[in-house]
Each structure stands twice: as C-alpha cells, then as structure tokens.
Amino acid sequence: MRGLHVENLSMVYDLPDGGAVEALRDVSFDLEAGEMLAVLGPSGCGKTTLLNIVAGLLRPTSGQLSLTVGKDGGEASHPITGPSPERGMVFQQGALFEWMSVAENIGFGPRMKGARAAATAQRVEELLDTVGLRGFGDKAVYELSGGMQQRVALARCLANDPELILMDEPLGALDALTREKMQGLVLNLWHETGKTIVLITHSVEEALFLGQRLFVMAPRPGRIEREYRLDFARQGLNGDSREIKASAEFTRMREEILAMIWEMEEEIMGRPGEEA
Amino acid sequence: MKSLLAWLGLARSGVNSRKTVTFGDASAVTGSRFWSIVAVVALAVLWQQSSEREWVNPLFWPTPAAVWNQFVRIASEGYRNFTLWEHVGWSLYRILMGFGFGCVVGIPLGLAMGLSNTIRGLFDPLVEFFRPIPPLAFIPLVIIWSGIGERSKILLLFLAAVWIMTLAARSGVASIRLSKVHAAYTLGASRWQVLRYIILPNALPEIFTGMRVAMGVCWGTVVAAELVAAESGVGFMIMVASTFLSTDIVVMGVIIIGIIGYSIDILMRKLEARLIPWKGKG
Ligand SMILES: Nc1ncnc2c1ncn2[C@@H]1O[C@H](COP(=O)(O)OP(=O)(O)O)[C@@H](O)[C@H]1O
Ligand SMILES: [Mg+2]
Numbered sequence: 001m002r003g004l005h006v007e008n009l010s011m012v013y014d015l016p017d018g019g020a021v022e023a024l025r026d027v028s029f030d031l032e033a034g035e036m037l038a039v040l041g042p043s044g045c046g047k048t049t050l051l052n053i054v055a056g057l058l059r060p061t062s063g064q065l066s067l068t069v070g071k072d073g074g075e076a077s078h079p080i081t082g083p084s085p086e087r088g089m090v091f092q093q094g095a096l097f098e099w100m101s102v103a104e105n106i107g108f109g110p111r112m113k114g115a116r117a118a119a120t121a122q123r124v125e126e127l128l129d130t131v132g133l134r135g136f137g138d139k140a141v142y143e144l145s146g147g148m149q150q151r152v153a154l155a156r157c158l159a160n161d162p163e164l165i166l167m168d169e170p171l172g173a174l175d176a177l178t179r180e181k182m183q184g185l186v187l188n189l190w191h192e193t194g195k196t197i198v199l200i201t202h203s204v205e206e207a208l209f210l211g212q213r214l215f216v217m218a219p220r221p222g223r224i225e226r227e228y229r230l231d232f233a234r235q236g237l238n239g240d241s242r243e244i245k246a247s248a249e250f251t252r253m254r255e256e257i258l259a260m261i262w263e264m265e266e267e268i269m270g271r272p273g274e275e276a
Numbered sequence: 277m278k279s280l281l282a283w284l285g286l287a288r289s290g291v292n293s294r295k296t297v298t299f300g301d302a303s304a305v306t307g308s309r310f311w312s313i314v315a316v317v318a319l320a321v322l323w324q325q326s327s328e329r330e331w332v333n334p335l336f337w338p339t340p341a342a343v344w345n346q347f348v349r350i351a352s353e354g355y356r357n358f359t360l361w362e363h364v365g366w367s368l369y370r371i372l373m374g375f376g377f378g379c380v381v382g383i384p385l386g387l388a389m390g391l392s393n394t395i396r397g398l399f400d401p402l403v404e405f406f407r408p409i410p411p412l413a414f415i416p417l418v419i420i421w422s423g424i425g426e427r428s429k430i431l432l433l434f435l436a437a438v439w440i441m442t443l444a445a446r447s448g449v450a451s452i453r454l455s456k457v458h459a460a461y462t463l464g465a466s467r468w469q470v471l472r473y474i475i476l477p478n479a480l481p482e483i484f485t486g487m488r489v490a491m492g493v494c495w496g497t498v499v500a501a502e503l504v505a506a507e508s509g510v511g512f513m514i515m516v517a518s519t520f521l522s523t524d525i526v527v528m529g530v531i532i533i534g535i536i537g538y539s540i541d542i543l544m545r546k547l548e549a550r551l552i553p554w555k556g557k558g
Contacts, residue, residue, distance in 0.1 A: 057458055085464030095455040098554040099477040108473075109463040142557035160463055 002033035002068050002075060003196060004054065004164060009063030011049050011222075023049040024060070025221035031213070033068075033163070036190050036197045036233060038211025040204060040257065042265045046222025047200045051166050054198065056083045069163050085109060088162035090153050090170045096141045102152050103128070103137035109160035127155040130192075131185065147178035154189065167199045171206065180241065183209060187236050204257050208232055208250060209241065216257060218264050226260065228253075284310040338524035343531070346524045355525070356516055358508050364532065366508040370426065370501075371494045374433020378490060382438040383483060386445025387475070396446075403442055411436035411497050415504055424505035429498065436497045437490040444486020448479025453558065481548075481555040488544045495537045510536075 011024040023046040031037050039047050052058040054065065065080040067087065078086065088109075096105050104111075106127055107120040115123075128134050131151040141149060150170055157165055170186075171179045183206060190197055190210075201207050207214050212233050218225035230253075235244050244250055281287035285308030288298070298304040320340070326332055327339035334342065351360045358366070388395045389403075414435055422428040452475060460474045502511025510529050517525035548555065 055458070055462060057461075083458070083461040085462065087462060089459060089462045091455040091459060094453055094558065095459040097456060097460075097474065097477070098557050099480075099552075108460070108465075112460075112463060112465045112469050112473075140554065140557075142554060156459075156463070 001030065002070070002072075003035070004031040004198075005064070005066050005068065005077075006030070006054070007064040009050070009053065009065065010061050011046070011053060011058070012061045022221035024053075025223050027063070027222070027224055029215070029224065029227075031196060031198070033196050034194050036199065036210060036212045038207035038214045039198065039200045039217060040202070040207045040214065040261065041217030041222075041225075042219055042261050042268065043202065044268075045217040045219035045264075047217060048168055049222065050217075051089075051168050051198065051200055054080065054164075055087055055089055055166050056080050067164060085113070085160045086162055087164045087166060088157035088160055090150070090157050090165065090167040092169045093146065093149065093173045096149055096152055096156070098140070098142050100141070101137065102133065102139050102141055102144070105141060105152055106137075106155045106159050108156060123159055124155075127159055130158070130189070131155045145178075146174050147182055150174065150182060151185070154185070158189070158193065163196060165195050165197045167197065169200055169202060172202065179203075179206070184236075184241060186210060187233060190233075191237050204254050204261070205245060208253055208257070209236060209245060216260060219268060225264075226257075284308065284313075286310050335521060335523060338527055342524040343528045346522075346528050350513075350525070350528070355513055356508075363508055363510050363513050364536065366506075367498050367502065367510045368536075370429045370433055370498050370509070371491070373430045374498075375437045375487075375490055375494045377430070377434045378437025378441050378494075379487065381434075382441025383445045385438075386442040386447075387449055387471075387479065389442065390446045390449025390479075391471070391475070399442075403439055406435075407439045407443065411493070412500050415501060419505055424507075429501050429506065432501050433494050433497055436493050440490040440493065441483070441486050444482050444489075445479060448482035448486075449475055451482060452478045478558075481552050484544075484548045484552055484555075488541060488548075491540055491544060492537065495533075495540065499533055 007028050009024055009027040010022075013021040013023055015021065027050065039050070041047055049058065053060050059081075066077045067080060068075050068077045069086065070076045078084075080087070097108070100108070103121075103124045107124045110120040110123060124137060128137055131154055133148060133151055133155070136144070136148070141152060144152065153170065167186075171182050174182060186197075186199070187210060189195070199207075199210055201210075208230060209232050211228075211230055214228040214230055215224045216226040216228075217223065232244055232250060278287065279289075282289035285306070287293070288295075288304070292298070292304045295301065295304055323340055327334065327337070327341075347360075354360065355363065385395075385399065389399055390396070411432055414432060418428045418432050418435075422431060456474055456478065457470060460470045465473065498509065499511035499514075502509035503515045506512040506515075510533055514526050514529040517523075517529065
C-alpha cells in the first residue's frame, strides 16, 4: 500500500545525568497515501519526537519506518534513515530564511536540486498564487505578518512536490482569526494536491476539523491512546467551517477529547517529577 | 517650527509626544541634537578662550590656531620624509592588511569550530588562551622576530584581529535556529549547500559585528605599535613630535586618529545596513 508505515517504534532519550525519558513506546500505524492525520496530545507526550523520527531527523531506539511511493503496480518502499525532499516539513515559525526574499525561499528546494531558473520562477509564481500571496515574491520575509510567513512556509514545502508533508504545530503561533483562515487553506491544499499530511496541533478544534484520522497520544511513555476516523474535513471542503464547528457532533467530540487530555494532564500534575 | 524643534531633539515627536511615561523607556530617549551642538561649541569656545587668556601653558596644551597651522603646514610639506596623507595611508594600509589576514584566517577557523567537534576541540585551548592577551604584549616578540618593518606590524594587527574574528564566526554558527537547518535538509540541501546558503548568511550579522570590534582594536593597536617602532604612520608622527615637545603636532595627530576611527565605524555601520538588511529580523 502506498503511504507511511510505522512499526513498533520506540524512542528513549538518554539524559546526561544517567536517567532516561521514554518518549515513545511501541507506536505502530499505517497512513495511506492521500490521508490527513492529525495528532493531538498533552505537551511532552512525544508528538514532536514522532514527527522528527518520520522526517528522518532522529534515529529511533527501535522500530521500522518506511514510505511507499510510486504508481500502482510500480510501488517502491523507501526505508526512512535520514531527511529527504520526499518528506517535506512545515515548522511553527522562524524556519524561513530571512536573508532570502519570499520567492527565493519558495524556490529553495528546486534550486538546491539544480532546477532551471526559468522553471523554478514559474513554479514559484504558481505557488504564490496557490497560497494567496500573488505579488509578494520580491518582499523580504520579515516584512510579512505571521500568517503570511506560514503561507510562504507551506509554499516552500509544496515547491518540492513531496510525497508526505509533516507539520509541527504550523499554526500554533497565529492569532485565532488568522488561524481559522489558514486552516481553510491547509484543507484546500490537501484536497487539491492530494498529499499525505501529518499535522501536529495542540488545538482540539483544529485536529477535529482538519484530520481525516486523529490520534490522541498519551504521555509517559508516549503512545497512541485513541484513534478516530473523522468526516469533518470532507464536510469542510464544501461546507461552512463555522457551521461544522458548531454542530452537535463536533462539539460532543471536542468535549470528549478535551476531557481525555485534561485527565492526562491532571495525572501528570499528580505525579510531579517522576521521571526527572 | 515644530519639526525644527523635533529635529533639534527639544520636543518629543510622534508617539513619544503622547507617552506619559518616558523615564526608563529606552525608545523615548534618542538623544538631543541641540545639546550635542551645545557640547561641541562649548568645548571649542573653552579651548579657544583658554589659549587666548593663557590659562594653560601652550607647551602642555596648544592653541587651536597652532594645531590648525601645523595641520596646514604638514598637509602641504609633509613630516619626516612622508606627506600627511602618506602617514595616514601607511597606518590604514597596516590595518587593512592585518585585519584582512585576521578575517581570512579567523572566519573559516571560527566556522569550522562551530561545525566540527574535532576542530572545536583542537583549537579551543589555543583560542581561549590567546584571546585575553592584549596584542601589545606581543610587540617585543614580534620585533625580535621580524624587526620594525612592515611585517612585524601586520603580524601584530593580525594577532589583534584573528581571535576576535574566530569567536565572532563561531558564535555566528552557534546562533542558527535548528529548525532552519532542518528545513534546509528536508528541502533537499546537501551539507555544502546548508553551509553556503544557511549557516554562512545566518552568521554574517555576527561576523560583521566582529569586524567592527576588530577594526576598532586594530586601529588602537596600530597607533600603539607605531609609537614603539615605525618610520611612518600617524602614531610615528605623534611619537616623534612628542620627543620635540611639539604638542601641537601631537594634538593634531590625536584628532586625526579620532576622526579616522569614527569614520571607519560609520562606514562599517553603513555597509552593514546595506549588506545585511535582515540583521536582527530572524
Ligand atoms: N532532546 C531531548 N533530550 C531529552 N529529552 C527530550 C528531548 N526532546 C524531547 N524530550 C522529552 O521527550 C518527551 C517528548 O517530547 P516531545 O516529543 O517534544 O513532546 P511534544 O512535542 O508532544 O510536546 C518529553 O518528556 C521531553 O521532555
Ligand atoms: Mg512539540
């Protein structure tokens, strides 16, 4: 099956004082090509660790990971051993290169691959359009607002045409209104490009609204506690986002998950400094 | 009228004029041109008056007229086989050479130290040891090694600049935000490309700050070195003049040193604003 395969993944951080943190224990899942997975969980439950391992930036203590790509019939399974342009990333903020213009940031991936300047320029123009930044190509990135900067980050990632897009709280630093708009953009990009996406967020609402699948992770050791399959993202493509978010089903699930995470947080607070 | 007062710094302008709390608000304290002008004029008048009324012995502190006359004379006739501009030129030449070699060696060394554990381990003791030693302490050694010729002074200035540049480049590398490096690798950049397009531009602001510091130190060092051993240069001019008790030439030399040092710093700041517009915007 095309997509991401994660098997019995465990990650232990050895601490300098001799202790260890079990950031992930025995995490397994398959993500089919074209699916959007949202990952929720209290802070410290290993979300970033999981994403960095999938990105190939961290080597897990144990477990297998691979990304299967290619057309039906001609599929190839690529084991994940290091970063690759096949797996693009969008970071929270501050990952743009401020010594490059908006257009140079977006064209960075193709340029590194040695793509022709004219082809890159054309691709950049298309992407500026896609993320709603037409005419901003020559601007410096630090002249843009936080929301626009994240649009650039999305476009930069898309420029490489990756198989899998990994996002670590990409909208976490934005104000509420900008955030809602950006959620719409992410949803549309997912639909239009058909990309496989893993989105980490600490907003239950965002996870419910964008995730076709949703993992709720629990800490100590980090693991997948609950898994949901959701339909809100599909509805959001044609429907009104406010209406969906206000629907009875949406609110019920939101409260259910909030209560679950709340309980985990309380459990952590109840046992302070256990692993330290 | 209002804008004139604002230009002179006698009236607050913009949002500052509507702030009720200004004591302790650094953004509301930008200095007052008026008082800067007052200070300069007062100093000039004081100098003029004190020499006119002979408050101080001109042997200890010359009159403005005497300094000016020496300037005009030396500017046209030269001093000790060299014209004034040649003296200034020699000092600048030594700085540029010493500073230049310091950059050429220090910047790559600092970058390498920021990127490799081995190189950091190898050079840390050396850098940390030499860094706190004032370059002037090396003058006797340097003279023994290469006499009082150009080479000794350039070597000295190299020693003054190289550690500053090494540390600036090293901390420039260290200041990178990890997510930028990760972003570059996941966008398909090779190690060399990460160095060229990410690490290096990210380190430029700190390297430039290092250059400004190194320039200042070099300027101070060259004058001191010329005071000890040289046949040309602004420091040499002062040294020779002092043995003849020509305080007017000494003061003229000091003023020239101040003006050139200040000009170099202004030039570097302009260059910085031009070349590194993203500084502090990360
Ligand atoms: N580099 C590291 N060294 C040691 N412990 C780490 C490191 N990175 C993360 N951890 C620990 O691993 C756990 C999971 O962290 P992380 O993946 O960042 O969680 P999340 O992103 O869900 O907040 C936390 O307990 C954290 O303290
Ligand atoms: Mg995190």
